[in-house]
Amino acid sequence: MIGKSSLNKKLNITWLAYRDLARNNFWFIMKLVLFLLWGMILINLGILYSLDIKLRYDILEKWVFLLILISLNLAFLLFSYTLFSLTTKKRQDEFGILRSLGARRSEIFHLILQESVIIPVIVSILILVLEIFLLLYYRLEIHSLFNIEYGFAFFLTFGKFFFLNAALQFLIIFFSLFPSALYFSRLDPYYILRY
Amino acid sequence: MNIKLFGIEKIYKEKNRAIQALGGINLDINEGNYVTLVGPSGSGKTTLLSIIGGLIKPTSGDIYFDSKKLTHLPDHHWSTLRKKHFGFIFQKKVIIPHLTVLENIMVPLVFDEERSSHIQIKARAEELLADFEMETRKNDYPDKLSGGELQRVTIVRSLMTNPRLLLADEPTGDLDKKSSEKIINALKNLNKNGMTIIMVTHNMDLARTSRTIYSIKEGRIEKVLKG
Ligand SMILES: Nc1ncnc2c1ncn2[C@@H]1O[C@H](COP(=O)(O)OP(=O)(O)O)[C@@H](O)[C@H]1O
Ligand SMILES: [Mg+2]
Numbered sequence: 001m002i003g004k005s006s007l008n009k010k011l012n013i014t015w016l017a018y019r020d021l022a023r024n025n026f027w028f029i030m031k032l033v034l035f036l037l038w039g040m041i042l043i044n045l046g047i048l049y050s051l052d053i054k055l056r057y058d059i060l061e062k063w064v065f066l067l068i069l070i071s072l073n074l075a076f077l078l079f080s081y082t083l084f085s086l087t088t089k090k091r092q093d094e095f096g097i098l099r100s101l102g103a104r105r106s107e108i109f110h111l112i113l114q115e116s117v118i119i120p121v122i123v124s125i126l127i128l129v130l131e132i133f134l135l136l137y138y139r140l141e142i143h144s145l146f147n148i149e150y151g152f153a154f155f156l157t158f159g160k161f162f163f164l165n166a167a168l169q170f171l172i173i174f175f176s177l178f179p180s181a182l183y184f185s186r187l188d189p190y191y192i193l194r195y
Numbered sequence: 196m197n198i199k200l201f202g203i204e205k206i207y208k209e210k211n212r213a214i215q216a217l218g219g220i221n222l223d224i225n226e227g228n229y230v231t232l233v234g235p236s237g238s239g240k241t242t243l244l245s246i247i248g249g250l251i252k253p254t255s256g257d258i259y260f261d262s263k264k265l266t267h268l269p270d271h272h273w274s275t276l277r278k279k280h281f282g283f284i285f286q287k288k289v290i291i292p293h294l295t296v297l298e299n300i301m302v303p304l305v306f307d308e309e310r311s312s313h314i315q316i317k318a319r320a321e322e323l324l325a326d327f328e329m330e331t332r333k334n335d336y337p338d339k340l341s342g343g344e345l346q347r348v349t350i351v352r353s354l355m356t357n358p359r360l361l362l363a364d365e366p367t368g369d370l371d372k373k374s375s376e377k378i379i380n381a382l383k384n385l386n387k388n389g390m391t392i393i394m395v396t397h398n399m400d401l402a403r404t405s406r407t408i409y410s411i412k413e414g415r416i417e418k419v420l421k422g
Contacts, residue, residue: 094291100250101303101352102278104271189250 038075073165076124077172092187099189109185116177124169131162196260196280196359196391198224198247203256205242205414216242217253218414224393224407226359229386231402232395233420234411240395241286241364243411247393248281248362249273278303282353284363286395288345290337296348297333300324303355316355323351327381343374350381361385363394367401379404 095108103111205217216239224230232240245251247258249265257266265273277283291299300320324330327347337345346366353361363382367375379401386392386406394405402408407422 093289097289097291098302099274100248100277100283100285102274102276102281102356104274106271 073168073172076120076127076169077176092184095184095187096189105185109181112181112184113177116181117173120173121170124166124173127169128162128166131165135162197226197262198222198360198391198393199259199262200247201257201259203243203246203253203258205239205246205251206254216414217246220256220414220416222409222416224391226391227386227389228407228422229382229392229405230394230407230409230422231405232393232409232411233397233399233402234417236397238411239414240411242414244362244364244393244395248283249276278356280359282356282358282361284346284349284353284361284366286364286368288342288349288368290345290348290352292337295334295336296329296340297321297324299337299348300352300355303352319355320351323354327351327377343370343377346370346374346378350378354385359391361390361392361394363392365395365397367396367398375401 095103095112098108098111099105200220200222203217203220203222204215207214207216220243232243234240242251246253249268253266257264259265260276265276268276291302294302297317297320300323301316304316304319321330321333324333327350329344329347329351332340332344337348340348346368350366353363361382366382367378370378375398382392382394382401383404392405394401396402403421405421408420410417410420
């Protein structure tokens with residue numbers, strides 16, 4: 001579905017929109033970086049914190065991990081939505097213009113989806129890679145925490161967790177953007193272009 | 196393209212009231228005609244133009260193009276019509292702010308799946324820009340242009356697909372006299388070369404250059420001033 005749109009064959013509107021984002025939205029880039037840093041710090045703190053609790057009270061706080069993942073996903077949702085409003089909300093006029101020039105509703109829908117999905121998907125993959133590296137980096141701590149040998153079983157337990165999380169992020173992308181894309185693509189161009 | 200409108204009515208429904216914008220319009224516009232609609236603001240001119248271009252649906256009444264009834268055509272057929280045969284110039288100077296002038300003008304042909312390559316599209320855009328004395332501004336962003344220049348860009352954009360029908364809503368809107376004259380001449384030439392034009396304007400100078408003038412009042416055609 002993505003990328004099939006005839007809209008983008010000859011003049012890549014998606015890339016031009018990103019070029020504009022990069023040029024005019026310093027804060028957008030900063031949010032992206034901050035978001036990644038935040039994720040990294042959260043995971044680090046979480047692991048150290050659980051380790052601390054374990055050493056002090058000899059109990060394991062698994063929910064800490066859960067909490068980290070939930071806040072990471074909330075951040076991700078926020079991020080997807082910020083991106084969506086940056087690329088889409090301000091651009092109602094543009095979609096009106098495209099419709100008046102002969103773009104179909106389905107083409108606008110594809111365009112919006114394509115534009116607002118690419119970056120979150122890239123970020124989501126980056127997070128996954130980051131998580132795997134953190135897992136490797138903390139393998140000793142995690143071993144002492146959960147008493148799992150580093151190796152296949154280790155990845156079976158934690159890798160699964162993070163891959164599930166990545167799947168959750170893809171769901172977030174879709175369910176946060178799909179209805180909005182549908183809404184914006186069905187807007188009547190007349191109401192946009194009247195004044 | 197001959198256009199026939201029969202009893203076109205448009206009622207806008209708002210929360211607790213209904214506004215009748217058009218109250219039964221009958222019009223007959225032949226291929227190659229240059230029609231101007233004049234009338235006070237709020238009389239329904241923009242609504243009528245939008246209905247002819249398929250941007251909104253009438254509440255009742257029928258539209259025929261070349262004796263083909265289009266009233267209940269599905270939306271994507273209207274899109275194809277707009278893509279292949281219609282050009283729009285809007286009251287508001289709508290332009291995509293993050294594309295350069297040249298890119299903005301190339302957008303209409305991006306939808307055209309089979310017809311032309313990127314190089315051909317660019318060549319056509321540059322040629323049209325030159326016709327409108329805008330070739331030196333082609334790499335500028337829209338926020339650098341004056342109102343008159345912007346309007347010329349939207350006109351060039353509407354001409355990219357070589358439309359058979361041009362729908363122009365107050366194309367000289369708030370422009371100075373010199374810019375207006377340029378646009379008047381351009382429209383006259385396009386019509387000479389066979390393009391059907393339907394235009395809305397407050398500007399009587401501009402109206403007089405057309406072949407037919409209808410005056411609209413309260414959603415009805417009041418009288419024929421010319422033609
Ligand atoms: N989207 C809308 N919702 C409600 N009323 C509208 C809408 N568009 C136009 N109208 C009303 O319909 C009438 C005709 O509007 P319009 O076609 O824009 O007139 P004109 O272009 O001649 O100024 C006006 O009374 C206007 O307020
Ligand atoms: Mg109007």
